[in-house]
Amino acid sequence: MSMYQLPEHSLLRKKQFLYGVATASFQIEGAADSRLPCIWDTFCATAGKIKDGSDGKTACDHLRLWRDDLDLIESLGVDAYRLSLSWPRLIQLDGELNPAGLQFYIDLLDELKARNIKSFVTLYHWDLPQHLEDKGGWLNRDTAYKFADYVEKVSTALGDRVYSYATLNEPFCSSFLGYEAGIHAPGLTGRGNGRKSAHHLLLAHGLGLQVLRRTAPHSLNGLVLNFTPCYPHTDSPADKAVAEQADQYYNQWYLQPVMTGQYPEYFNRLTDEEKPVIEAGDMALISQPLDFLGVNFYTRHVYTANADHEFAVVEIKDAEKTDIGWEIYPQAFYDLLTSMHQKYKLPPIYITENGAAGADKLENGQVQDEQRQRYYQLHLNALHQAVEAGVNVQGYFAWSLMDNFEWAEGYSKRFGIVYVDYNTQQRTIKQSGHAYRQLLQSRV
Numbered sequence: 001m002s003m004y005q006l007p008e009h010s011l012l013r014k015k016q017f018l019y020g021v022a023t024a025s026f027q028i029e030g031a032a033d034s035r036l037p038c039i040w041d042t043f044c045a046t047a048g049k050i051k052d053g054s055d056g057k058t059a060c061d062h063l064r065l066w067r068d069d070l071d072l073i074e075s076l077g078v079d080a081y082r083l084s085l086s087w088p089r090l091i092q093l094d095g096e097l098n099p100a101g102l103q104f105y106i107d108l109l110d111e112l113k114a115r116n117i118k119s120f121v122t123l124y125h126w127d128l129p130q131h132l133e134d135k136g137g138w139l140n141r142d143t144a145y146k147f148a149d150y151v152e153k154v155s156t157a158l159g160d161r162v163y164s165y166a167t168l169n170e171p172f173c174s175s176f177l178g179y180e181a182g183i184h185a186p187g188l189t190g191r192g193n194g195r196k197s198a199h200h201l202l203l204a205h206g207l208g209l210q211v212l213r214r215t216a217p218h219s220l221n222g223l224v225l226n227f228t229p230c231y232p233h234t235d236s237p238a239d240k241a242v243a244e245q246a247d248q249y250y251n252q253w254y255l256q257p258v259m260t261g262q263y264p265e266y267f268n269r270l271t272d273e274e275k276p277v278i279e280a281g282d283m284a285l286i287s288q289p290l291d292f293l294g295v296n297f298y299t300r301h302v303y304t305a306n307a308d309h310e311f312a313v314v315e316i317k318d319a320e321k322t323d324i325g326w327e328i329y330p331q332a333f334y335d336l337l338t339s340m341h342q343k344y345k346l347p348p349i350y351i352t353e354n355g356a357a358g359a360d361k362l363e364n365g366q367v368q369d370e371q372r373q374r375y376y377q378l379h380l381n382a383l384h385q386a387v388e389a390g391v392n393v394q395g396y397f398a399w400s401l402m403d404n405f406e407w408a409e410g411y412s413k414r415f416g417i418v419y420v421d422y423n424t425q426q427r428t429i430k431q432s433g434h435a436y437r438q439l440l441q442s443r444v
Ligand code: FCB
Pocket: 024, 027, 169, 170, 173, 226, 296, 353, 399, 406, 407, 415
């Protein structure tokens, strides 16, 4: 495939539709010794947590190679670059700004502006400073106020350099994977931990957004959530009920409070010990209007009623999967966007992540990532259909610019549209990346 195909009249073929590529600080930056330790450093140093035993000490060596990486981004012809700021690089132990860390982001943002590439900046993409985790991390309500203080200092210092701020990336992953399922840093478990950390993350979002309204009134300020739509295995009422509950628990838990100021009904099923403490004013802070909602989508889950498991996921055996085992099911992307649009009065939507992991090989200077190209082709078309159905989507970011540290999977899973050789740090645009550039260039 030389380029992704979309209907002639599609909004996605117009120049006004924004395209970008996305990364996150811990996944690409490296240079771990020039910042404070974070929860992911600790998690990586714990035996058995990362599949290939790797860590983020060097990653894509982006702190050294960032100018070349900006050349690469520019060469893809994108309108925007989504990156995250490293809290442990920007803030010192005493809570003050770290001048060297700040200068790095100032230089990067200035260079993006000089190249006419819009910056979509996420303030928290999971790298919580370890000293805050030592005080309870997201289980401690005070961390939300620490976040607001960090946002205040950083957004004031960056001035008008940032086109768009997102407070958090995927609070589901931080709270559920990090504090409830133990799969991500800091590796805690238990429903109470998951639900309490989720509330403090949402509170941090609300406090952070309130700060941004003052310090960055001209930026597009919002939040990025991820969704794994839930489908029943059969039409039986029992399967349908499980899928509905799972949707509340994994997806709506983060969207509904932001849109309506209320947790889903499932909240009432929590025991008193599991329930977060909700103080007066919290839900109003959490449900402040957003300038945009970032939606991250990769796959769906299928659920069945099972006496031993509240949310039993069924593996769809004959479905096509990506290298990370996620089913390719673009219909869920369409269903997700249209159902959200029906349910809530949504702000403008940006697809802030979408992409596929592949067992890519660099051969004769090329990476023929056929499945990833198909994935993008299918998902861009599902997105087009959702736009046709009336969903207000303004932009799309491919995850990811380049292969990087894929959290608990280490470097074994490659999501880039650019291949990274970790021995040489050489970058090679994959076929999917060339096809992306062609689509972007062909817009009218
Ligand atoms: C998302 C994360 C991102 C990346 C992709 C594959 O959940 O936001 O950092 O790991 O998944």
